[in-house]
Amino acid sequence: MSEAKRVERPLSPFMLGSAYRIQMTSFSSIVTRITGNALGISAILFVWWLLAAATSPEAFARADGILTGIIGDVVMTLTAWGLWYHYLAGLRHLYWDTGRGMELRAAERLGWAVVIGSVLLTVLTIIVI
Template sequence: MAEMKRVERPLSPHLQIYRPQLTSITSILTRITGNGLIVGVMLAVWWLLAAAISPDYFATANAVATSWFGDLVFTCSAWAVWYHYLSGLRHLYFDAGKGLEIETAQRLGWGIVIGSFVLTFLTILIV
């Protein structure tokens, strides 16, 4: 049998030249925020269930929900809700066949990121 000479090549040549784009990052963040919202929902459901079970159990759940950890989870959840909502609107816009030019998609991506932080800040201010 003839012995084959192995050629040294990089495993993934595209990774050497690929740069993540804002549109791909916002798409990935949409999936992450959608799944991350589960944490906030679980904390809220635990708090409500604890209120229905007993006053002592509610005191424990309320201590967690109103602690720095609960504040962090609910603040991140508020941001995730706004981000996910704005991203959904952008995808509806894309599905209509509009905004698909690179420059417009970039502006929409930055609009989602900035808008989600602004709306989260306003939500915290109002609530």
Template structure:
């Protein structure tokens, strides 16, 4: 086999199947996904603000969509994405100071990000319904 054929047979970089998924890797990927999802959520917030400015009839229409089961599910997902991304950003700020980079601490911070985002999302929705 020539040298060119040997180079062509090898992958240029490791594939995802080689890596064992660990919590920090999963939270890193989720951080990127939630960051992208926040763009869509921002469009929904802008749509809501436009509905407020457009008058009562259009506001009622948009509120009906957001108040449906699917609308509430989307808003719940947006709230979770927002809290997860915020807590993940704080975790990265801690890492930027050079702290929390030890293996055990990294895993604990990643787990705290996941648990904290779920708890904070549920808490925000409970407070929102209580105030309503």
């Protein structure tokens, strides 16, 4: 019986570097998961702010001071971006559920549309609010 040839290949597609080049579809999937989890944390911050408002003026002043300060502005801006990104990625998935846009080129274009659209909608949200 002949001996089987061992093929040298990466064990996992998540090995970044020379073995694997990240693609828009994998990047988009990872960022969608991250934004979903981050939105949960942002919701907790919002609930904390509401509870502080219902508790006492001192508690509200503390929470409001944090959420309207520089750190709060950064967190809320990233929250707005995460919300728009997650929303647009969800619309993209609904589109994919119809069986359209599954070709590699279309999937990459949709990924870039989600990234660019989320940034533009975040900027528009900041301008309006």
